[in-house]
Amino acid sequence: xxxxxxxxxxxxxxxxxxxxxxxxxxxxxxxxxxxxxxxxxxxxxxxxxxxxxxxxxxxxxxxxxxxxxxxxxxxxxxxxxxxxxxxxxxxxxxxxxxxxxxxxxxxxxxxxxxxxxxxxxxxxxxxxxxxxxxxxxxxxxxxxxxxxxxxxxxxxxxxxxxxxxxxxxxxxxxxxxxxxxxxxxxxxxxxxxxxxxxxxxxxxxxxxxxxxxxxxxxxxxxxxxxxxxxxxxxxxxxxxxxxxxxxxxxxxxxxxxxxxxxxxxxxxxxxxxxxxxxxxxxx
Amino acid sequence: xxxxxxxxxxxxxxxxxxxxxxxxxxxxxxxxxxxxxxxxxxxxxxxxxxxxxxxxxxxxxxxxxxxxxxxxxxxxxxxxxxxxxxxxxxxxxxxxxxxxxxxxxxxxxxxxxxxxxxxxxxxxxxxxxxxxxxxxxxxxxxxxxxxxxxxxxxxxxxxxxxxxxxxxxxxxxxxxxxxxxxxxxxxxxxxxxxxxxxxxxxxxxxxxxxxxxxxxxxxxxxxxxxxxxxxxxxx
Numbered sequence: 122x123x124x125x126x127x128x129x130x131x132x133x134x135x136x137x138x139x140x141x142x143x144x145x146x147x148x149x150x151x152x153x154x155x156x157x158x159x160x161x162x163x164x165x166x167x168x169x170x171x172x173x174x175x176x177x178x179x180x181x182x183x184x185x186x187x188x189x190x191x192x193x194x195x196x197x198x199x200x201x202x203x204x205x206x207x208x209x210x211x212x213x214x215x216x217x218x219x220x221x222x223x224x225x226x227x228x229x230x231x232x233x234x235x236x237x238x239x240x241x242x243x244x245x246x247x248x249x250x251x252x253x254x255x256x257x258x259x260x261x262x263x264x265x266x267x268x269x270x271x272x273x274x275x276x277x278x279x280x281x282x283x284x285x286x287x288x289x290x291x292x293x294x295x296x297x298x299x300x301x302x303x304x305x306x307x308x309x310x311x312x313x314x315x316x317x318x319x320x321x322x323x324x325x326x327x328x329x330x331x332x333x334x335x336x337x338x339x340x341x342x343x344x345x346x347x348x349x350x351x352x353x354x355x356x357x358x359x360x361x362x363x364x365x366x367x368x369x370x371x372x373x374x375x376x377x378x379x380x381x382x383x384x385x386x387x388x389x390x391x392x393x394x395x396x397x398x399x400x401x402x403x404x
Numbered sequence: 405x406x407x408x409x410x411x412x413x414x415x416x417x418x419x420x421x422x423x424x425x426x427x428x429x430x431x432x433x434x435x436x437x438x439x440x441x442x443x444x445x446x447x448x449x450x451x452x453x454x455x456x457x458x459x460x461x462x463x464x465x466x467x468x469x470x471x472x473x474x475x476x477x478x479x480x481x482x483x484x485x486x487x488x489x490x491x492x493x494x495x496x497x498x499x500x501x502x503x504x505x506x507x508x509x510x511x512x513x514x515x516x517x518x519x520x521x522x523x524x525x526x527x528x529x530x531x532x533x534x535x536x537x538x539x540x541x542x543x544x545x546x547x548x549x550x551x552x553x554x555x556x557x558x559x560x561x562x563x564x565x566x567x568x569x570x571x572x573x574x575x576x577x578x579x580x581x582x583x584x585x586x587x588x589x590x591x592x593x594x595x596x597x598x599x600x601x602x603x604x605x606x607x608x609x610x611x612x613x614x615x616x617x618x619x620x621x622x623x624x625x626x627x628x629x630x631x632x633x634x635x636x637x638x639x
Contacts, residue, residue: 156489160484160487160488161484162484280508281508282508283508284498284501284504284508284509284510285501285508287490287494287498288498288501290484290488291484291485291488291490291495291498292479292482292485292498294451294454294456294477294479295477295479295499295550295551295554296498296501297454297455297456298454298455298456298473298475298477298554299473299477299499299501299502299554300472300473300501300502301501301502342489345489346489346491346533346534346537347489347490347491347494347532347534348488348489348490348491348494349494351489
């Protein structure tokens with residue numbers, strides 16, 4: 122007990138509290154759209170867009186912007202719109218387009234960093250962007266505020282458009298036939314996901330973002346049967362895993378992003394098992 | 405005035421015509437069956453009527469106070485839906501979207517309409533069940549209840565019995581017939597099953613190399629000529 126109490130002392134440090142707040146908010150947001158993205162066969166959009174964000178960061182770094190957030194956000198949002206807009210009737214199908222943009226911007230980003238970088242520790246920089254940095258533990262009050270505002274905006278938009286998002290995800294043609302502007306809602310989904318990804322880059326880095334999007338949704342779908350319960354469960358799942366991951370990483374000194382994802386994987390295994398047992402009982 | 409009028413309609417994608425020169429009208433209370441071979445443009449026609457595709461040329465006009473967004477649509481199932489985690493209630497309720505506009509949540513009237521349509525389709529007991537765990541016939545009834553939430557006048561059914569066993573198929577046809585006769589809902593149905601079309605419908609639209617539009621009786625008379633010119637395509 123004394124050991125635990127000692128470790129809980131960490132919470133007195135503002136940087137730990139900031140990290141927890143930001144981590145929870147990002148985990149919450151990323152899980153909300155997970156269900157929609159998984160069902161629309163866009164599981165990898167997190168990956169693709171985060172590579173775009175990586176490329177954008179490289180460009181911002183070369184142009185020596187002091188604050189790269191707006192540039193990165195803008196480029197990522199545009200890519201998200203282009204990707205999701207093509208949707209069902211595209212000439213290059215969703216997964217192929219995603220793979221193209223994803224590897225393309227990864228390559229260009231790394232190339233540009235190599236050509237123009239002044240930093241001596243290039244591979245270190247790249248590694249940080251890909252796997253998440255310790256920067257989640259060095260957040261300033263202003264950054265926490267920006268993150269909180271964006272997250273709350275995402276949650277509000279999601280709740281307001283929940284029924285429309287459901288209709289568009291379940292049956293886009295029916296939704297369009299009954300007068301829902303499916304294009305507009307796909308656009309909203311694209312913008313939200315882009316915002317989440319730029320936010321989440323700090324937390325888990327661009328290689329692991331997909332984990333935050335997919336694991337909660339897939340786990341919840343093992344156990345729950347309605348769209349609402351799946352959505353709520355994946356939000357709770359994601360927040361708890363993020364909390365556990367951050368606390369464990371602070372205590373044991375492991376990398377934040379990978380620890381959160383590891384927590385997600387363990388929880389996913391538990392949910393799969395639970396789903397199997399429940400199904401077994403019924404038959 | 406006719407509920408739906410199509411004039412010199414030409415259908416297709418990217419400027420490539422699939423079916424052309426379609427002229428027909430649907431009056432209130434009609435039961436129109438659209439038949440034709442695979443690839444003859446049946447589904448494209450339906451999507452064009454719903455406003456999902458735009459016609460290459462010609463026009464579709466709605467009358468009798470019917471708005472294009474007030475058509476109930478029963479689509480063919482997609483892969484996404486087969487493993488979609490949603491309850492029967494959630495899906496039926498989503499049919500009420502067209503009355504909703506930008507209002508974010510459903511109101512009492514919409515919930516009552518969804519309940520009534522579930523009752524009509526005998527789904528009330530399944531309300532909380534997961535869609536992907538239902539049988540094929542139950543799933544079709546769920547989608548039909550959703551379509552009924554979207555319309556009081558016109559139903560468009562795209563192969564409503566595909567993949568169902570004979571018993572459930574007959575039940576499905578009975579339900580559709582009852583909606584047409586007892587609830588006064590106009591029905592437009594795409595079907596491979598010409599036998600059923602002739603049994604239940606009062607009008608037939610045949611698209612393909614030869615285009616035919618008229619009553620079932622007229623269609624029966626001209627069938628042999630079709631069979632001849634299309635190499636026995638119509639069975």
